[in-house]
Amino acid sequence: MPSQPLYLQLAGHYRQAMEAGTLRPGDRMPALRVLSERHGVSLSTALQTCRHLESLGWLEARPRSGYFVQSSVRPRLEPVPEPRAVLPNPAQYVGIHERVSSVVVRGRLAPVRFNLGGAAASAPLYPCEALRAASVRALRREPALWGQSVPHTGHPAFCAAVAKHLLSSGIVTAPREVIVTHGGTEALALALRAVGRPGDVVAIESPAYYGLLQLLESLGLRALEIPTSGHTGLSLEALDLAAASYEGIRAVVFVPHLQNPLGATMPAERRRQLVQWCEAHDIVLIEDDTFGPLYDADTPLPAAKSFDTTGNVIHCASLHKVLAPGMRLGWVLPGRWRSRIEMLKFTQSRGNEVLSQLAAADFIGSGSFERHLQRLRARLRRHRDWMAAAIAAGFPQGTRLSQPRGGVHLWLELPPGTPSESVFDAALHEGIRVAPGLMFSNSRRFDHCLRINCGLPPTPELGQALRRLGRIVAEAR
Amino acid sequence: MPSQPLYLQLAGHYRQAMEAGTLRPGDRMPALRVLSERHGVSLSTALQTCRHLESLGWLEARPRSGYFVQSSVRPRLEPVPEPRAVLPNPAQYVGIHERVSSVVVRGRLAPVRFNLGGAAASAPLYPCEALRAASVRALRREPALWGQSVPHTGHPAFCAAVAKHLLSSGIVTAPREVIVTHGGTEALALALRAVGRPGDVVAIESPAYYGLLQLLESLGLRALEIPTSGHTGLSLEALDLAAASYEGIRAVVFVPHLQNPLGATMPAERRRQLVQWCEAHDIVLIEDDTFGPLYDADTPLPAAKSFDTTGNVIHCASLHKVLAPGMRLGWVLPGRWRSRIEMLKFTQSRGNEVLSQLAAADFIGSGSFERHLQRLRARLRRHRDWMAAAIAAGFPQGTRLSQPRGGVHLWLELPPGTPSESVFDAALHEGIRVAPGLMFSNSRRFDHCLRINCGLPPTPELGQALRRLGRIVAEAR
Ligand SMILES: Cc1ncc(COP(=O)(O)O)c(C=O)c1O
Ligand SMILES: Cc1ncc(COP(=O)(O)O)c(C=O)c1O
DSSP: OOOOOOOHHHHHHHHHHTTTTTOOOOHHHHHHHHHHHHTOOOOHHHHHHHHHHHHTEEOOOOOOEEEEEEEOEEEESSEEEOOOOOOEEEEOOSSHHHHHHHHHHHHHHHHHHHSSSSSSGGGSOOHHHHHHHHHHHHHHHHHGGSSSSOSSSOOOHHHHHHHHHHHGGGGGOGGGGGGEEEEHHHHHHHHHHHHHTTEEEEEEEOOOOOHHHHHHTTTTTTEEEEEETTTTTTHHHHHHHHHHHHHOOEEEESSSOOOTTTOOOOOOOHHHHHHHHHHHOOEEEEEETTTTGBBBBOOOOHHHGGOOOSSSEEEEEEEEOOOOOTTOOOEEOGGGHHHHHHHHHHHHHHHOOSSHHHHHHHHHHHHHHHHHHHHHHHHHHHHHHHHHHHHHHHHHHOEEOOOSSSSSSSEESSSOOOOHHHHHHHHHTTEOOOOOGGGSSSSSSTEEEEEEOOOOOOOOHHHHHHHHHHHHHHHHH | OOOOOOHHHHHHHOOOOHTTSSOTTTTTTTOHHHHHHHTTOOOOHHHHHHHHHTHHHHHETTTTTEEEOOOOOOOOOOEEEOOOOOOOEEEOOSSSSHHHHHHHHHHHHSSSSSOOOOOOOOOSSSSSHHHHHHHHHHHHHHHGGGGGGOOTTTOOHHHHHHHHHGGGGTTOOOGGGGGEEEHHHHHHHHHHHOOOOOEEEEEEEEOHHHHHHHHHTTTOOOEEEEEEEETTTTTTHHHHHHHHHSSSSEEEEEEESSOTTOOOOOOOHHHHHHHHHHHHHOOOEEESSSEEEEEESSSSSGGGGGGGGSSSSEEEETTTTTTTTTTOOEEEEOGGGGHHHHHHHHHHHHHHHHHHHHHHHHHHHHHHHHHHHHHHHHHHHHHHHHHHHHHHHSSOOOEEOOOOOOOSSEEEEOTOOOOOOHHHHHHTTEEOOOOGGGGOOOSSSSTTTTEEEEEEOOOOOOOOHHHHHHHHHHHOO
């Protein structure tokens, strides 16, 4: 791309060198003077190059010594093992809601100093100032904004921005196909209400996002938990086995990137197979791509929706984790359930308010979104590496740790028999909130697990809190 | 109230005189000089008094002649008759959704110059500028607003404002009892999901707000349509009869003020009876007070919720019609279904965005809300009177017209046999959108009716459009 500014070209060159291992963690970057002479650029361009690589998390500046390749800390903990391909069982509601609620309520009531139980990064990692400014501009441009009824399926400017954004996942869609929702939560709720009736069986990942378990329960749908790998996601083999054993699976819900809580990312080829398998079995595929843009690469992998030729895939996503936790902006591409989902959205909540849509559309359209995502991924990578190292240092032997390629979660298997609910309570008592494994399944298979938010910036206090948590785990056995 | 400013005291005095009929429509107000001498106030206070009464719709200024008591136009049309107390039937879904949708979609696709099909007043009647300013202030006060996750059941400042606002309906509630929702629509959806299961029977008014019919259908609930008076609302006698004939009515939904579409307001004493009757029959009462603040009086009548001693009444309302059509802000007081409704809100859409809540709380807290409501009621009264006169002048003999004591709707019974769907289509063809009666019932009892929005300011063009509509009705027979 010859039209790129010089410093970006140069940064790309060095980034490749680091990716290829030519420059390794801890190596010293050539001095600015050397860079300037070697590449025939000015000193200030050389400096700009290093600063850019620093902002992306590739370099770190050491006082009086120059720039060094950031050392990515490798935890000494074992990775989370593959699941056994036990046959799942379609657990009708077995009380998950009360268990989850009691944990949520206890967590909300207690005074919390370190919230490691959440699902988004901390506020400073989001472009609050730019979104604030965009909101003020929108209010200036449309002074009667609060006086006018809202469009039913989304503001055209926002739908257009979403359609453009989806191109990076290989999804080609017209803006009018996008139905804007109150976050990914409402997107999922609409998709499930559209295709399922009370009593229907829905195959899901195991462990799965607890909000999905609650949603299924509240709709009277039965969750069939399918073994899921921490590396490649939902097991297609186990799914196939389940379909042979249980009649009438109505839908499959899966998270393609950085599955919550395991952190797994399903390879593109398996996504294609899953789309074809669902099509062949007349089972609806609901894709929940909440974390796609946090996947540690310049573009996400192609979405399952990008392989869909018949409208059998319903694609849901949200800006909650990637742009603004305070904006309740999600969307659904409804495939062949358009008129039903549109009707359900209308009867359930009407259209979304317009202001956040306008501010988000402005930001996404300006190109700032791509820059923001690059920085966010880089910062999350550093936070994640730091936290993995802190956990490796402070937790007892036998703890196993996920190695997600992006995102805001780490998944821990504690030594066998460690009750995560006691860990949760004891940690809460010290002002530390975590998400215990029991929240992520109707079974009790993950009761010895924890999900930990790694979207907080490293601080000495947080380091201490993690050491404290490690001791709590050691004592809980 | 001795602490009121002089001009307000004086205005109150003359307002009483007009209400008592001492000063009658068309009468000349005493001249400013006379007022000043008679009451010992300054000329500018006398002027302020008249201007205030003008802003409330009681006086009108005529150039060079002074102030006159506003003439309230009495239509020559007959009022809508009382319903026959026919036994209702629990019509399971009989296609209302497709009928309504097809009307909505046709209305949305056509180019519309006069939208008389809507349910709110036109934008200039809402305090857009003040809400815009409040939004900008909130963004300045909380610069990281879009970066922070939203509170689950509503922002404390907004819940406090709602609790204070509800005092005028006789409801005493703690702010933490208020669950903020995406408009009244979501409030109703949560209430119905909390208490009903698919197949359950819900008693409703007939005719009823079409959104409610769609909602019941989408939840698999069966609507039992109870005859409803245009004056006193839901017939308690018919309800009692229905309960004797049909086993297992699960809930009653009713609109206490300015029922949509009839415009009926249920007297306070009947509300108390309804609350007691529901309690005695173990039937949940869902109160949808969407229009309370538009009722033409200084305070609304006491809500059914104000008579509730056991938590059997679920109270729903919204700011859509009264403060800001562009804000999707409603709420539910969940009575004894608190934990279930809280859970359903969480699984269905999470909490509402914070910005509109902050702006609305600011406005409601400032006292501007009361002033706005007074002006809005006065302006709507004038628009309604004007429109009733225009309809009386332009529609065929035999048309009957509702006489609501406030709000944004008029309900017309066209001469028997006039098909409202043809009227809808022919009017749409001329750029005029109305809401045909068929939208408001699962039966076909109201197929010869129309609902017309009277929240638009009078203009010669609108007058012409209404004459045109009258001719379409005359020709449709
Ligand atoms: C996998 C997954 N899907 C959906 C959601 C809900 O997203 P939103 O906050 O946009 O409603 C979450 C939130 O944690 C999630 O982890
Ligand atoms: C009686 C009634 N209830 C509820 C609603 C829905 O209100 P909202 O726009 O706040 O969702 C309406 C809107 O027209 C209505 O007329």
